[in-house]
Amino acid sequence: MGTRDRVARYTGLAGALLLAVAGYLGGALPDATTAPDGGPLTVTLWLLGTIAMVGAWWALRDGAPSTRWAYVTAGWWTLPLLVTAPLGSRDVYSYACQGWIYADGGDPYAIGVAAAGCPWVEAVAPVWRDTPAPYGPFFVLLAALAVLLGGGLVGTVLLLRMLALAGVLAAAACLPGLARAAGVPPRRATWLLLACPLVGVHLVAGAHNDAVMLGLLLPALLMLVRRPGRLGSLRQVGVLLVAGVLLGLAVSVKATAVVVLPFAALATVRGRPVVRTLLRDGGLLAVGAVSGLLVLSRLTGLGLGWLGGLGRSGDTVQWTSPPTAIGMLVDYVGELFGRHPDAVPVTRIVGILLLTALLPILWHRTLATLHPPPPRHAGFRRLIMKLLPWVSVYRGDKFMINPAGAGSGGGGGSGVGVVLGGAGVGLVATVVLAPVFHPWYATWPLAVLAVVATRTAWFVAPCALASFLALPDGTNVARLTKAPGAIVMTALVLAAFLWSLSRRRPWRSTPS
Template sequence: MTGPGVPTEGRARRARYLGLAGAVLLGVAGWLGGALSQVPPTGPWRAPHGPAATLCWLAGTALMVGAWWALRAGAPSTRWAYVTAGLWSLPLLVTPPLASRDVYSYACQGWSYAAGHDPYRVGVAAAGCPWVDSVAPIWRDTPAPYGPVFVLLAALAAGLGGTLVGTLVVLRLYAVAGVLLAALCLPGLARAAGVPTRRAAWLALASPLIGVHLVAGAHNDAVMLGLLLLGLLVLVRSPGRTRALLVAGVLLGLAVAVKATAVVVLPFAALAAVHGRYTWRALLRDGGRLAGAVVVTLAAASVLSGLGLGWVDGLARSGDSEQWTSPPTAVGFVVDYVGEGVGRHPGAVPVTRAVGLLVLAVLLALLWWRAWTALRRRNDVRQRVHRLAAARPRITLFAAGTALAATVFLAPVLHPWYVTWPLLVLAGSATRTTWFVLPAAVASFLTLPDGTTVARYTKAPGAIAVTALLVVLAWWASRAWRARRAGPTGTGARLDEGT
């Protein structure tokens, strides 16, 4: 296959095997100094094989990121991208948990629920989980922040696995199933949005974030994303059809009931649900059916699990961790440093986090309105050209992905695996990619194999660097906005162009 953006055979082969070598090194790092049970995350260099584990981790991450970045314009073919991503995942399937200890929290929360405790009221330590020593200390006494569907899945894993190792195996199988479900949905979403499937598959599935955090780390984000992408695919293929709306609503409701982050996509999914002309009446009709199915699914999950809405309260504790990787938190750190320099202790982090959430709420509303107005402009366009036919799903999917990106970077906490949320949606809908591919590449370097975060050792310089970057981005955005206002049309970049 040849054409614009298609890599040469030699370049593609080098990328494939360099990335595979990187995955093997990461697997070795996992066995030497990964997130092993009952081994606290004190930095892999302090473990018996610490220096070797750290060296393998850094080299492996660099190789995988470099190979992924080299083909960011697209793999030679969609099949080639799938095969290569699968090869890279094999060493990560058989390594201990990598880059996070969250999977141990899942195991204990499932055990607690199976033992008759309410994980939204009782921490895993108080519940008497036999594996509590494997859980990160900060999460031993906090309620579960995950939805009732995932608590049920975790309890099933604990029952099927029996032992800690068995439970971890089942939880990893869940994550792999979520990644496979997302992989099945990507070509359909990309074709609907007019995006090359070979590029979408490569950017989404070959990213080191997928292999390290969703496969090896077994994060429940994989399950959430699989359900989310399937729900969106059902919508863009059959908008307005009652059965499709109900099925999509159930899938999206299940995604929210795994991890609440999926709720951000729902207003944009309502736009994708509309069939025919975009009018307020059509939005209320089709979007209302979708919303009804989501609400019924959430209510059913809450009632059938016997947990009610207690999981909503658990979300408040997810911000207990303070790291500069979250831009609002980084700004709060810098304000505190300045305050301490003049003899004050302002405690700015809660304030900047609150401001970040307020900005996020405004930004989400603006993104939705911009997508709505772009769709309304399409009402009278005759859809005879493929690019125009793809405009509707591209607008809604790109807006949903942008909303997830805004949520990741304005939330109080940003862990590297959060970047997979927008990555998978934008890979199949955005025409320009560097703006979200580059942060994903950087995020791959933010953790160490035992679950220790780089932010733990770079608090001050990291916070200052992020704050300086925000100032530069704000200046650049201001200049770009003024330039567009001064242009011949003054309309600015259009959302449906993926800019």
């Protein structure tokens, strides 16, 4: 361990301690829903601690000295955050109240926590007190168990934090295996995810259920890339079904996990014929996923009512979502001329439509990289790229995805990097085009890209910036910088679009 590594380890630890103190002074405590009690001191400690953690994480973004060193250092950084108040968000109190509703015999998908009479409703952020739960039945069941076992709000929050920690640990255990399968150094993949301040602050201290989703998602992906190679074996069928169930449970925590499912199906394809193999092995995976989702929905009696709650997640209007930022800027410009265009709902719909079109094209491109189609299909591929010019920017080499044997036509681990890379970029698109963005959303693509990317700055830098978007009591900085933020975000979107056009090149029939 060199001097730089030692400095990074203890600088990050000092930052975590500062954040923990800021949490005690003015974190997201149940009886403080307006401003941090510590005032300027809390904000100062929070800013210094975030700078220290982000700086230390960034300094070793090319890899820690060893995988074990990365695990130990990330563990040290997590300990202070494990014992402080909830940080960066009040969502954990929403989880507690939604679990309380179900444990009390109610339906959290039909009624808000205030109307249900949750005894802890005052701890919930005002904007979420009248909205139904947008989370799947598996997480509602887990939250209800935390309520029953916790014996009160403090015990429930502690159990929800332990649940989030378990999700992080499950994801952490899979990082070396996934990284090796994709041809990426495990010491770097482990560092990029576990030492990221977003993980310690928001997934652990904030107890966000994104940790549970990742704790189901990464084991499922690891099972797929390590499954037995002999087609039709009973063991392989079992692996595909179990992996599918885990993916279904991940969707039953947060709907975002559904983006990964089509790419996970590509991981089941070993050799040719591609279509028949995809239908057979991908079908088994789909059966497991549907079973994990629907059977649990049936057993809990909650059904699919949570899908209706997803639309309420956009109740907050913040410039951190690019489509929302563009709509906000249009509204601001309209107000200068005495108009009220109300453009945010329109730009959000456009973003969803773009995402709906982009994900299938990205999946097709990933498949074409794994198994190049015959020349007679080249014209169709060029037509697809012309429909969305900036999609042609996505290629494994452009996004620095390690192909790990892409296009080799099968074999153990062949194309793992391409499949995971496609899933990671799909999650990036989901985060960018969603109607709302919160800092912890950045951990979705980070968890996948950490194990596959050969260059990291293009996704590590946004994660570093996202670490500064929330204050310890849950106040989002975007709420305090609406107009300037909307202008800057719109300018970034325009710059990215122009860059994608400048990088556009004719599609080659044989991928690099």
